[in-house]
Amino acid sequence: MSLQSVRDHFDQLGLDLPIVETAALTPTVELAALAHGVEPGRIAKTLAFRLGDGRVVLLVASGHARVDNAKFKTALGKGKMLPTEEVEHLTGHPVGGVCPFGLAQALPIYLDQSLQAFDQVLPAAGSINSAVRISPAMLERITGGVWVDACR
Secondary structure (H helix, E strand, O other): OHHHHHHHHHHHOOOOOOEEEOOOOOOOHHHHHHHHOOOHHHEEEEEEEEEOOOOEEEEEEEOOOOEOHHHHHHHHOOEEEOOHHHHHHHHOOOOOOOOOOOOOOOOOEEEEHHHHHOOOEEEEOOOOOEEEOEOHHHHHHHHOOEEEOOEO
């Protein structure tokens, strides 16, 4: 159902963005890069955090980027990654298919600067075998995401 929520989200925005579904499962950066024939850095992974004030936020980063605790704290405050079951409940997407589109509830979205190294990135599209090819600028427009420097 979450793949459909992404399609519905794109339809509501009047976007004609094709969702690429693969026969292979793509729940990790490495598997997604292999299935889509791109370098791992182009995979846009979506991570969910609970901040010190209790808010849940999503951080979308390049597949090769790693969260830098000091940078994250400077950009967003203290945060802790959410457990798998909570991520699925809050986003409506299974882990491995979590993306910033078609969310079960509105969540603040932050885009790590690591994505800007690429002309096109591939975030998941709500399932563990789907993605959408998109420019970082379009990702920003669709999600209303705020650019941050939270990764190394």
